[in-house]
Amino acid sequence: MNVAKLTSGLSTRVAASASPGGPGGDFDFDLFTIGAGSGGVRGSRFAASYGAKVAVCELPFDYVSSETRGGVGGTCVLRGCVPKKLMVYASEYADDFRHAAGFGWSVPTEGLQHSWTSFIEAKRKELQRLNNAYKNTLGNAKVTLLEGRGRVVDPHTVEVDGRRYSAKNILIAVGGKPSKLDIPGAELCITSDEALELPECPRKVAVLGGGYIAVEFSGIFARMGAEVHTVYRQPLPLRGFDGEVRKFAAEQYAAAGLVLHPELTPQSVSRQLDGRLSLVVARSDGSTEVLQDLDQVLMATGRVPKTDGLGLAEAGVELGPKGQVLVDEYCRTAVPSIWAVGDVIDRIQLTPVALMEGMAVAKSVALNQLTQPDYWAVPSAVFSNPEIATVGYTEEAASARFGDLDIYTASFRPMRNTVSGSPLRTFMKIVVDAASQKVVGMHMVGAEAAEIMQGFAVAVKVGVTKAQLDSVVGIHPSAAEEFVTMRSVSRKVRREVPANPVAPAPATAAA
Numbered sequence: 001m002n003v004a005k006l007t008s009g010l011s012t013r014v015a016a017s018a019s020p021g022g023p024g025g026d027f028d029f030d031l032f033t034i035g036a037g038s039g040g041v042r043g044s045r046f047a048a049s050y051g052a053k054v055a056v057c058e059l060p061f062d063y064v065s066s067e068t069r070g071g072v073g074g075t076c077v078l079r080g081c082v083p084k085k086l087m088v089y090a091s092e093y094a095d096d097f098r099h100a101a102g103f104g105w106s107v108p109t110e111g112l113q114h115s116w117t118s119f120i121e122a123k124r125k126e127l128q129r130l131n132n133a134y135k136n137t138l139g140n141a142k143v144t145l146l147e148g149r150g151r152v153v154d155p156h157t158v159e160v161d162g163r164r165y166s167a168k169n170i171l172i173a174v175g176g177k178p179s180k181l182d183i184p185g186a187e188l189c190i191t192s193d194e195a196l197e198l199p200e201c202p203r204k205v206a207v208l209g210g211g212y213i214a215v216e217f218s219g220i221f222a223r224m225g226a227e228v229h230t231v232y233r234q235p236l237p238l239r240g241f242d243g244e245v246r247k248f249a250a251e252q253y254a255a256a257g258l259v260l261h262p263e264l265t266p267q268s269v270s271r272q273l274d275g276r277l278s279l280v281v282a283r284s285d286g287s288t289e290v291l292q293d294l295d296q297v298l299m300a301t302g303r304v305p306k307t308d309g310l311g312l313a314e315a316g317v318e319l320g321p322k323g324q325v326l327v328d329e330y331c332r333t334a335v336p337s338i339w340a341v342g343d344v345i346d347r348i349q350l351t352p353v354a355l356m357e358g359m360a361v362a363k364s365v366a367l368n369q370l371t372q373p374d375y376w377a378v379p380s381a382v383f384s385n386p387e388i389a390t391v392g393y394t395e396e397a398a399s400a401r402f403g404d405l406d407i408y409t410a411s412f413r414p415m416r417n418t419v420s421g422s423p424l425r426t427f428m429k430i431v432v433d434a435a436s437q438k439v440v441g442m443h444m445v446g447a448e449a450a451e452i453m454q455g456f457a458v459a460v461k462v463g464v465t466k467a468q469l470d471s472v473v474g475i476h477p478s479a480a481e482e483f484v485t486m487r488s489v490s491r492k493v494r495r496e497v498p499a500n501p502v503a504p505a506p507a508t509a510a511a
């Protein structure tokens with residue numbers, strides 16, 4: 001996954017260059033972290049547990065982030081994984097109530113009400129609890145927490161709201177922020193931050209983008225009863241995912257009620273006289289179409305590193321074209337005392353990856369053991385409807401890397417849906433390197449895909465072979481058992497022979 005992106009072009013440096021001393025070797029802190037999100041909290045906490053004197057600074061709390069607002073816990077806890085998953089849970093009840101009838105339940109669909117306000121209140125309460133829990137975790141680990149905006153002054157100095165602190169090492173863990181398209185009317189659109197804080201559920205919404213956030217929020221709003229139009233530039237959503245998975249997922253999204261608008265580019269958004277929004281989108285031939293009467297337009301068009309005004313370039317840290325911090329395989333920047341982890345380095349934008357990188361840096365700086373995060377077989381899940389989970393190579397990437405592959409696939413109607421009436425199906429795929437018979441990729445679209453894939457990720461990570469997978473007894477009845485019972489190869493992918501191969505020289509003149 002994203003292996004090519006992992007090489008930043010920086011050369012490997014040796015541990016000693018980040019070790020004791022800057023000028024004088026006497027510092028306020030051994031490690032000063034800017035940003036108390038997933039990577040910053042984990043790196044700080046672990047460094048402190050290894051005996052380092054650690055401080056972390058974080059912006060004041062708010063539900064919606066800005067240049068001046070943030071909060072301990074960061075994106076995942078306050079504006080990402082956690083509130084998003086709570087919204088997914090909220091939306092799943094709508095399907096559950098509807099599908100219960102198939103199993104004999106009489107659900108009073110007429111009188112069924114959802115209070116968006118109560119839900120948002122419950123969500124806020126949980127986020128406040130988590131924010132406090134994270135602060136306590138830092139306190140218990142003896143990490144000094146400073147509230148304010150951090151800025152790098154030089155390779156050993158951080159300034160927080162005008163006050164300066166010296167540090168032997170500095171960890172940049174400032175994450176990213178939503179990036180809006182530069183089109184007329186962009187200011188009328190919301191991002192995922194605001195989507196998690198809406199005063200009411202939109203009745204009709206356009207979601208721009210075909211990535212994780214776009215398909216997740218499309219699923220949430222649709223299950224909550226909204227008419228959802230998902231607009232993306234590619235023929236299929238979820239670029240970078242396995243091709244078959246993308247195709248299957250798009251079919252399921254349509255079956256689940258999303259109105260998909262592939263191969264369209266957003267042009268402008270404007271406010272109608274009645275206060276609602278209009279979106280103009282363009283086809284590749286230049287013709288346009290208009291989506292009208294929208295309560296909201298959600299821009300889910302990627303995130304950019306939050307490095308503006310951080311003083312990094314001035315301190316000698318190299319930045320990439322998106323403003324991402326360039327690091328080597330140890331998460332160290334061009335300045336040996338400055339390290340960076342998480343979304344700000346723009347490798348794989350996932351919380352568990354930021355945690356892994358934070359722990360690696362903690363070991364490197366506090367134990368003086370240079371530690372490399374291991375990016376092989378990082379699993380991930382998309383909490384759309386249906387869910388998607390994946391680990392290892394896509395078929396396309398595996399084909400480029402290994403050449404010959406054995407592909408196993410299964411598509412079926414899950415047992416629950418045979419009675420519930422839900423039209424959704426499940427798809428599973430195993431990608432096997434034909435030469436070694438190792439399983440190099442596993443993919444699933446369907447209910448509980450994330451929960452199922454976590455266990456199989458262990459097997460892929462340690463190099464399970466297809467025969468070993470086959471030797472495992474299934475758990476019946478479950479969807480997961482399909483992964484250990486796929487016996488017939490669906491497709492053998494073999495290195496392509498050139499269309500007009502040069503004829504081999506005849507063995508004998510007579511031949």
Ligand SMILES: Cc1cc2nc3c(=O)[nH]c(=O)nc-3n(C[C@H](O)[C@H](O)[C@H](O)COP(=O)(O)OP(=O)(O)OC[C@H]3O[C@@H](n4cnc5c(N)ncnc54)[C@H](O)[C@@H]3O)c2cc1C
Nearest residue numbers: 035037038039070074075076080150175342343349350351
């Ligand atoms: C809507 C959404 C859903 C997501 N869902 C998932 C999911 O289901 N699973 C998953 O694995 N990942 C998910 N992610 C991605 C995940 O949230 C990020 O990969 C993760 O939070 C990155 O952690 P981080 O430590 O790099 O940055 P962050 O968590 O963003 O933390 C950075 C912190 O730095 C603070 N900060 C910034 N600048 C300064 C400064 N100058 N001074 C002081 N503090 C500063 C910020 O306020 C913030 O608290 C989701 C993201 C979004 C947006």
Ligand SMILES: NC(=O)c1ccc[n+]([C@@H]2O[C@H](COP(=O)([O-])OP(=O)(O)OC[C@H]3O[C@@H](n4cnc5c(N)ncnc54)[C@H](O)[C@@H]3O)[C@@H](O)[C@H]2O)c1
Nearest residue numbers: 209210211212213214233300301302303349350381382383
């Ligand atoms: N379940 C999860 O683990 C999860 C959930 C949400 C987010 N995340 C992380 O957060 C990151 C950011 O999420 P995201 O969905 O915003 O980003 P993304 O990179 O996944 O998707 C961005 C989408 O915007 C589109 N886009 C970009 N520029 C555009 C333009 N000019 N015009 C039209 N479309 C444009 C892209 O084609 C793509 O479809 C993800 O990469 C992911 O790593 C993870």
